[in-house]
Amino acid sequence: MSSSPAERAPAPAATAPYVRIDRLTKRFGEFVAVNQVSLEIPRGEIFCLLGGSGCGKTTLLRMLAGFEVPSEGAIYIDGVDVTQVPPYERPVNMMFQSYALFPHMTVAQNVAFGLRQDSVPRAEIEARVTEMLALVQLAGYEKRKPHQLSGGQRQRVALARALVKRPKLLLLDEPLGALDKKLREQTQFELVNLQEKLGVTFVIVTHDQEEAMTLAARIGVMRAGQILQVGTPTEIYEFPNSRFVADFIGSVNMTEGRLVDDAPDHVRIDCPQLGGTVYVDHGVSSPPDAQVSVAIRPEKFQLSRDRPPQQDNLLSGVVTGIAYLGDVTRYLVRLPTGFVLKVTAPNVFRHEERLAHDETVWIHWHASAAVVVTR
Amino acid sequence: MTGRRSFFVLSAMVFGFAFLYLPILSMIVYSFNASRLVTVWDSAHSPTLAWYVELFHNDQVLDAARLSFRIAAVNATGAVILGTLAAFALERYTRFRGRTLFGLLTTAPMVLPEVITGLSLLLLFVALDQAVGWPSGRDATTITIAHMTFSLAYVVVVVQSRLATVDRSLEEAAMDLGARPWKVFFVITLPLIAPAIASGWVLAFILSWDDIVITSFVSGPGSTTLPQLVFSKVRLGVSPDINALATILVLIVSVGVAILGVYMMRRDRRRARDAQAAFAVIP
Amino acid sequence: MNSVAGTGLARAVGRLRGSGRSAIGRWFVIAVPYFWLALFFLVPFLIVLKIAFSNIQLSMPPVEPIVTWAGDKVFQLRLHFSNFTFVFGDDLYRAAFLNSLQVAGISTLFALLIGYPMAYGIARAPGTWRNILFLLVVLPFFTSFLLRVYAWMGLLGRNGPINGVLLKLGIVAEPLQLLQTDFAVYLGMVYSYLPFMVLPLYTAIEKLDLTLLEAAADLGCRPTKAFFKITLPLTKEGVFAGCLLVFIPAVGEYVIPALLGGPDTLMIGRVVWDEFFGNRDWPVASALAIVLLVILAGFVLLLQKVQAREKEAA
Numbered sequence: 001m002s003s004s005p006a007e008r009a010p011a012p013a014a015t016a017p018y019v020r021i022d023r024l025t026k027r028f029g030e031f032v033a034v035n036q037v038s039l040e041i042p043r044g045e046i047f048c049l050l051g052g053s054g055c056g057k058t059t060l061l062r063m064l065a066g067f068e069v070p071s072e073g074a075i076y077i078d079g080v081d082v083t084q085v086p087p088y089e090r091p092v093n094m095m096f097q098s099y100a101l102f103p104h105m106t107v108a109q110n111v112a113f114g115l116r117q118d119s120v121p122r123a124e125i126e127a128r129v130t131e132m133l134a135l136v137q138l139a140g141y142e143k144r145k146p147h148q149l150s151g152g153q154r155q156r157v158a159l160a161r162a163l164v165k166r167p168k169l170l171l172l173d174e175p176l177g178a179l180d181k182k183l184r185e186q187t188q189f190e191l192v193n194l195q196e197k198l199g200v201t202f203v204i205v206t207h208d209q210e211e212a213m214t215l216a217a218r219i220g221v222m223r224a225g226q227i228l229q230v231g232t233p234t235e236i237y238e239f240p241n242s243r244f245v246a247d248f249i250g251s252v253n254m255t256e257g258r259l260v261d262d263a264p265d266h267v268r269i270d271c272p273q274l275g276g277t278v279y280v281d282h283g284v285s286s287p288p289d290a291q292v293s294v295a296i297r298p299e300k301f302q303l304s305r306d307r308p309p310q311q312d313n314l315l316s317g318v319v320t321g322i323a324y325l326g327d328v329t330r331y332l333v334r335l336p337t338g339f340v341l342k343v344t345a346p347n348v349f350r351h352e353e354r355l356a357h358d359e360t361v362w363i364h365w366h367a368s369a370a371v372v373v374t375r
Numbered sequence: 376m377t378g379r380r381s382f383f384v385l386s387a388m389v390f391g392f393a394f395l396y397l398p399i400l401s402m403i404v405y406s407f408n409a410s411r412l413v414t415v416w417d418s419a420h421s422p423t424l425a426w427y428v429e430l431f432h433n434d435q436v437l438d439a440a441r442l443s444f445r446i447a448a449v450n451a452t453g454a455v456i457l458g459t460l461a462a463f464a465l466e467r468y469t470r471f472r473g474r475t476l477f478g479l480l481t482t483a484p485m486v487l488p489e490v491i492t493g494l495s496l497l498l499l500f501v502a503l504d505q506a507v508g509w510p511s512g513r514d515a516t517t518i519t520i521a522h523m524t525f526s527l528a529y530v531v532v533v534v535q536s537r538l539a540t541v542d543r544s545l546e547e548a549a550m551d552l553g554a555r556p557w558k559v560f561f562v563i564t565l566p567l568i569a570p571a572i573a574s575g576w577v578l579a580f581i582l583s584w585d586d587i588v589i590t591s592f593v594s595g596p597g598s599t600t601l602p603q604l605v606f607s608k609v610r611l612g613v614s615p616d617i618n619a620l621a622t623i624l625v626l627i628v629s630v631g632v633a634i635l636g637v638y639m640m641r642r643d644r645r646r647a648r649d650a651q652a653a654f655a656v657i658p
Numbered sequence: 659m660n661s662v663a664g665t666g667l668a669r670a671v672g673r674l675r676g677s678g679r680s681a682i683g684r685w686f687v688i689a690v691p692y693f694w695l696a697l698f699f700l701v702p703f704l705i706v707l708k709i710a711f712s713n714i715q716l717s718m719p720p721v722e723p724i725v726t727w728a729g730d731k732v733f734q735l736r737l738h739f740s741n742f743t744f745v746f747g748d749d750l751y752r753a754a755f756l757n758s759l760q761v762a763g764i765s766t767l768f769a770l771l772i773g774y775p776m777a778y779g780i781a782r783a784p785g786t787w788r789n790i791l792f793l794l795v796v797l798p799f800f801t802s803f804l805l806r807v808y809a810w811m812g813l814l815g816r817n818g819p820i821n822g823v824l825l826k827l828g829i830v831a832e833p834l835q836l837l838q839t840d841f842a843v844y845l846g847m848v849y850s851y852l853p854f855m856v857l858p859l860y861t862a863i864e865k866l867d868l869t870l871l872e873a874a875a876d877l878g879c880r881p882t883k884a885f886f887k888i889t890l891p892l893t894k895e896g897v898f899a900g901c902l903l904v905f906i907p908a909v910g911e912y913v914i915p916a917l918l919g920g921p922d923t924l925m926i927g928r929v930v931w932d933e934f935f936g937n938r939d940w941p942v943a944s945a946l947a948i949v950l951l952v953i954l955a956g957f958v959l960l961l962q963k964v965q966a967r968e969k970e971a972a
Contacts, residue, residue, distance in 0.1 A: 096548055113552050489910065621801075
């Protein structure tokens with residue numbers, strides 16, 4: 001498999017997508033697990049399906065692997081319709097959430113398993129297994145059985161086993177889910193490095209947004225069998241297209257409002273829960289007087305004891321909760337309307353007179369901070 | 376736990392195990408008794424191995440033992456094959472027509488009184504003989520078929536419960552890596568359920584080796600199994616060579632169980648050590 | 659339009675080809691054991707049912723066919739309920755059924771009383787001991803059932819060691835008639851089926867979370883009370899399973915009453931056997947088998963219903 005830099009870069013929109021999912025639907029009896037999902041993934045991308053349990057992401061992944069036959073729609077990989085191809089004939093491999101390492105086989109036998117099914121010559125199997133184990137830093141572990149490995153080592157064996165067949169597409173089901181926090185952070189970067197080195201297209205399923213944000217080039221947020229938004233991590237976080245996405249990714253203050261001043265370059269939204277208006281420095285494609293939702297991330301606020309000079313996007317409230325987390329401090333600030341805002345402030349200075357309970361504070365945010373969503 | 380309660384539990388256990396083992400021990404002791412009156416200890420000539428010698432010169436006993444062994448082995452092998460298929464069907468194919476009836480058929484032979492199973496099988500063989508001329512008369516074949524039918528149920532229980540613990544993603548992973556369904560079964564599933572299949576085989580063997588009621592219904596004049604022979608002997612009263620036979624069988628089983636026990640304990644210890652070793656290397 | 663139809667067809671063919679082989683495999687896996695059980699378990703059963711409704715006749719097999727060719731393209735179906743009226747009308751059979759249920763019930767109770775403390779002790783024993791004790795319970799199961807019953811014939815005999823001890827201690831002046839009594843049957847039943855009681859109880863007790871008892875003690879519950887309030891209710895499943903495993907085979911037991919019981923020990927398994935082999939009355943034996951089956955099925959269903967209600971309540 002060649003991996004010149006040109007090939008590794010995400011393909012421009014004009015070329016045919018490497019993986020194409022066309023109006024895919026899966027029903028289990030009455031229940032629609034995946035509903036008319038269409039998706040295009042360029043070669044060499046890490047794509048992440050993110051969603052809560054029961055959103056259909058695992059079913060979608062299993063259809064890509066061939067374990068579930070779609071009720072409707074089609075899957076194309078590298079231009080070939082694989083919708084009806086059984087899993088053992090697909091150029092797709094999967095890394096399972098439980099790793100699914102064969103407990104009665106050694107590490108080397110596990111990694112060699114896929115190559116053996118294709119009747120690859122013995123010498124080549126040996127060479128490729130050795131190479132793959134070296135790549136995941138498990139050289140010397142060939143003779144061990146899975147139960148003699150730590151969690152992180154098992155994860156790397158599973159990865160090596162799935163990659164050794166050089167699949168066109170690698171599916172990863174919660175790849176870091178079974179690791180503890182320290183190991184996850186380390187493994188995340190290893191995984192991305194490996195993917196860049198091999199240039200294999202990854203589709204990852206996860207419910208963990210941090211995992212999705214660090215691993216993926218693009219994320220598809222799923223809910224109730226549908227993909228709500230596809231975009232880069234930044235797009236998903238900063239420009240969510242719906243209440244659900246804004247709420248699902250990260251922490252957010254969500255409030256309802258009515259468009260009162262609708263200009264092409266700015267809007268003003270009356271938010272009774274905040275007891276004031278929110279000024280946004282871009283236009284919104286909604287009719288005047290429309291009901292909209294306003295989402296502001298906790299870290300977009302600036303807190304101060306003294307009243308800042310600005311007139312717009314300024315509120316005052318009383319501190320009712322403080323959680324010191326080291327890098328940041330989370331505050332709960334109750335507005336005169338009774339609405340409680342979540343505010344995150346970085347701890348820039350070591351010696352700082354921090355805000356105390358029941359203190360009155362001013363809250364200000366930039367005109368670009370608020371996200372307006374209509375659904 | 377208070378002293379009083381653990382004393383109660385302890386004495387109950389001593390009583391229970393004494394209850395289980397004293398009769399067996401008495402058989403062993405009396406097998407060395409010279410007296411033909413079995414339970415009257417002839418201290419002048421005992422202990423003696425006379426009954427063992429007599430047993431090994433008794434062609435009737437040896438023939439019956441050989442027949443029983445053959446039937447039990449064939450039965451166990453057949454029951455394991457059929458039982459594994461049935462367990463696989465019940466555990467992996469959750470929806471097919473007639474599944475409820477199938478589930479019932481696989482468990483019913485376990486709870487059915489042996490008299491009924493034996494009776495119904497005999498009636499079947501008679502009806503089949505009349506209808507298609509097979510089996511003409513009853514022999515080792517009919518006994519084996521009957522034994523397979525009821526010991527199959529036990530194999531299903533053992534294998535199915537093991538199969539339920541096998542992570543299905545292991546089978547999916549093998550398929551994902553290019554193994555066809557049949558190969559997945561033989562390379563992945565079968566090795567993983569092998570311990571259950573082995574215990575199923577042993578169980579089926581013992582059930583067949585031990586069976587008297589069903590065998591009596593479906594056996595013919597030319598086929599007398601060991602339990603049948605023993606039964607016809609002991610119906611007439613206690614007999615010293617039966618004590619010797621019992622002692623030999625108990626000895627074989629005890630050795631087998633002891634080996635199994637040692638193996639199990641070693642395996643547990645090794646597993647614990649491996650797990651410890653694995654987690655010690657985590658940085 | 660045409661191309662849509664074309665891809666649809668291609669896909670249908672693909673589906674057939676893709677699933678074709680696995681469908682055959684699946685069919686094979688289900689059909690082989692299914693066929694076996696249907697032929698050697700279900701069909702025999704229907705034959706028993708059929709014979710239960712026919713008349714005895716002097717032939718081989720000694721039954722009258724219930725469906726006969728009456729000429730003129732007419733089949734005659736003759737069902738004889740006489741076997742059932744005979745079975746229900748005869749005091750002997752009724753006594754045999756009642757006695758079987760009584761013997762099985764009392765034996766089950768005693769097996770539970772002996773088995774529960776044993777299972778408890780094994781489940782709470784330290785690691786290595788637990789394995790050894792567990793194997794000691796299993797071991798008798800692997801040694802011949804017949805020979806274990808036979809062992810009691812020696813022990814209970816007129817010249818047997820039990821009478822010997824009783825005589826020596828001066829408790830009795832004459833050897834007691836222990837063998838061929840109902841007492842011997844009860845003893846044999848409890849003895850033979852005790853492992854079946856202990857094993858499910860052991861599994862249930864071992865699963866029990868010990869912190870529950872600690873919590874109970876912490877809240878001021880004394881151990882004896884904790885046993886009845888916590889341990890016993892939480893191991894009820896094991897009790898049900900154990901009782902079922904002892905009771906069901908005990909009802910239809912043949913070997914134990916035949917070897918240890920007296921000539922007047924009436925148990926239904928023995929009666930079926932005697933009707934079949936002794937009297938060669940296949941229809942009556944079949945009718946008895948059907949009635950026995952209905953009784954046992956009733957018990958199983960009743961127990962299932964009780965368990966289901968318990969689960970619902972919980």
